[in-house]
Amino acid sequence: MGAAGAAGIAVAGGAALTGCGSGAGTGGGAAASEKVKLPTFVAAKVPKPDLPGNEQGLDAGYLRYPKNLVPEKGEKPGDGKPISVLTETFTTMPPAMNRNAHWQELNKRVGSEINMTIVNGLGEESVYRSKFNALIAGGDLPDLMWFPPNQGLKNVPQLLEAKFHDLTPYLSGDAVKEYPNLANIPPYAWKTAVVNGRIAGYAVPYGRMGQVYVANEDFWKPVGGLEFDSAQDFFDKAKDLLDTKRRKWVLEPAYANHVLQFAMWHGIHNGWAEQDGKLTYMYETDAYLAGLEFAVKCEKAGLFYPDPNLRTTLEKLGGGFLGVHVQSFPGFLNDANMYDWPMKTIVPFAAEKGMDPSWLLGYGSVGYTAISKNVPKKRIKTLLKVLDYMSAPMGTETRLFLNNGIEGTHWERNKEGDVILTKKGNAEALTTRQPIDFFGNAPQSLYLPGKADLTRSIHATEVELLKLGKANAATGHFSDTDASKGASALTELQDGIKDIVSGRKPISSYRKEMLPKWRRQAGDKIRREYERAIEKGK
Known part of the structure; x- marks a missing residue:
């Protein structure tokens, strides 16, 4: 994707996560839901979109990049300690942290160094499964591990019980309101993160369109x-x-x-x-x-x-x-x-x-991110606050940064006010945001820079598609x-x-x-x- 693809064309809040299927027509494979109260849905308070969305899966649409963005809070979600993550990408690998201004700025804003182990699944999804299984076998698990919805992980309920924290007390019902951006994730997405009657992880939101x-x-x-x-x-x-x-x-x-x-x-x-x-x-x-x-x-x-x-x-x-x-x-x-x-x-x-x-x-999520039991219980809320930061929606300064990096370095505004990636933005921000988006993201929205009429047309099509929409009972x-x-x-x-x-x-x-x-x-x-x-x- 070239410079015209800046600001997130609104796929899952940012990068186009085309490596993983939408889930339409598959067995659900990532979760088992029993009696559990899903997180309460509370829509984020952001600038009103030009085209409305809803919690049933209709994506909000923006004809221009929104103005009057919700400012980023001064407080940092991290605790100063490194946070290790296993995630994946299906595009060009990003430059390493020490050569990546976007990644370095992310660490500053979070207040903790995000140490991502990034698996490149381009061409062969089993590569991620192999890395995942090797880490499980070795026992030295990263703090956050992404569970994909369609890559054949085995014995998932038993694995979660043995190796990962139960997040139900932190996210079920109104408890999620402590994390406003997580509360903005629709219920259909959270459903995919419930295993054996408990919320096993943070549901990584993804468009519901199949x-x-x-x-x-x-x-x-x-x-x-x-x-x-x-x-x-x-x-x-x-x-x-x-x-x-x-x-x-x-x-x-x-x-x-x-x-x-x-x-x-x-x-x-x-x-x-x-x-x-x-x-x-x-x-x-x-x-x-x-x-x-x-x-x-x-x-x-x-x-x-x-x-x-x-x-x-x-x-x-x-x-x-x-x-x-x-x-x-x-x-x-x-x-x-x-x-x-x-x-x-x-x-x-x-x-x-x-x-x-x-x-x-589709699923409405691209899997979920679980918190390893190697993480002390007293640190769970810190990691959830970090994931809440990663889930900042369209209409916030945080989402503008997460998708596009640093103004003047990675992106610039054209005369119409659209956000356009620079050469450095394509090399760093574009490649870095996909592995980030796989373990923490915002609900999808529609924004195609400079293509207002096409955005309207796609939104109208979504309305018609959802009238015919069928969910998978599994x-x-x-x-x-x-x-x-x-x-x-x-x-x-x-x-x-x-x-x-x-x-x-x-x-x-x-x-x-x-x-x-x-x-x-x-x-x-x-x-x-x-x-x-x-x-x-x-």
């Missing part, structure tokens, strides 16, 4: 734009736009992603759905099968780009040689900020008249099998889906072979574990 269908509006203008009244209407218009002689295709070759989007048109539920105590996974539904059948239809019509290893999706979309692709919502915001071609999200519509389309909500519950085997079993199932869409296997093999294998490998055991967890929490 994956979206992103199109180049100009590509679709010859057929009347991005309005569709049925799946067949979409198909017919896509066929009209297909022009292989001019090397124009409609769909990127990410088959499994498209199948899920098509299934939303048929009203698929998100992840696990519960009825009378029994759970059904979304891949087991008629809606998913209908999405798969439609994808096969699209492939037979030649709508998918022919090279499954396409690496230039955004370039082809921007050039008018591709019509639509699937992206995480934070990734979409990042792309919308970087590129100038007209990208817009297609809101799910009914596949057929009378159907109710759906859209899959979010806030823990399955050890999901954590250890869920991802690999699902990957194998999705590989089979690719074989079906590409024509290498018949559709009949999905329910005859692939689903039964997934159930044997992991699905049925995951189902039982989640059902027991849900029943226990009632």
Whole structure:
């Protein structure tokens, strides 16, 4: 992301955390919720946004960087002692502390030296899991450890019980009001940090928007734009736009992603759905099968780009040689900020008249940060105050600093008042804020410098998406099998889906072979574990 990406394009309050999935359609994997009172929600007192947000997941929007920022308090949250942290990044590693003015200034403002051990998960998420497990095995745990939502950590409830503090007394109900920025984190995010009836960590807030269908509006203008009244209407218009002689295709070759989007048109539920105590996974539904059948239809019509290893999706979309692709919502915001071609999200519509389309909500958090029992109990409140500092929302001087560093060194204001990163800001602030944001962040907001109309459009789209939003019934519950085997079993199932869409296997093999294998490998055991967890929490 270049200089235009300064001030946080409002992804999770700052950096675009695209390395971790949004959580839409996954098993929840990070938590197990029982009877516990979630932290009381108290909206932060900040300058009124241009576009309102809410605690259900609608992001507040800013057409310009807000003025009259809430000033940073004189008192420092730290206690002068170093604070060790395990976190991750999915972009360029930041310069080391002794060569990083942003990091050094952070230490001064916090009042404690933040010693981050940063794992670069770019390309292979298991690197973080390996480092995490090595620290656990060695016993010399850092003060703060980030628990990701989707990287296969095992025996999490037992690990938390043995090695980490129970934060329930400090954060449950009105107790959280001692930390105003933590109280500003929505309840749906806190739910993901509850394990076995206790608040296991600080829920790192993240946008609730899941994956979206992103199109180049100009590509679709010859057929009347991005309005569709049925799946067949979409198909017919896509066929009209297909022009292989001019090397124009409609769909990127990410088959499994498209199948899920098509299934939303048929009203698929998100992840696990519960009825009378029994759970059904979304891949087991008629809606998913209908999405798969439609994808096969699209492939037979030649709508998918022919090279499954396409690496230039955004370039082809921007050039008018591709019509639509699937992206995480934070990734979409990042792309919308970087590129100038007209990208817009297609809101799910009914596949057929009378159907109710759906859209899959994300976790609303990017995991949680737990406090090691190596930390004396008397220091827990200090660390929570530090996390409260890291959670300062948009509209505060603290968030301006956390996202962008030092004025004059890392960023400057243009004549419109937008915050623009300098070369040093891109080298230091941009790279440093992502590992910070993974262990402590603010709720997502919308701000794209110099793109007020696009910000309005995205906010309006969020309003429509949330009307269709479906949450995963398993979010806030823990399955050890999901954590250890869920991802690999699902990957194998999705590989089979690719074989079906590409024509290498018949559709009949999905329910005859692939689903039964997934159930044997992991699905049925995951189902039982989640059902027991849900029943226990009632």
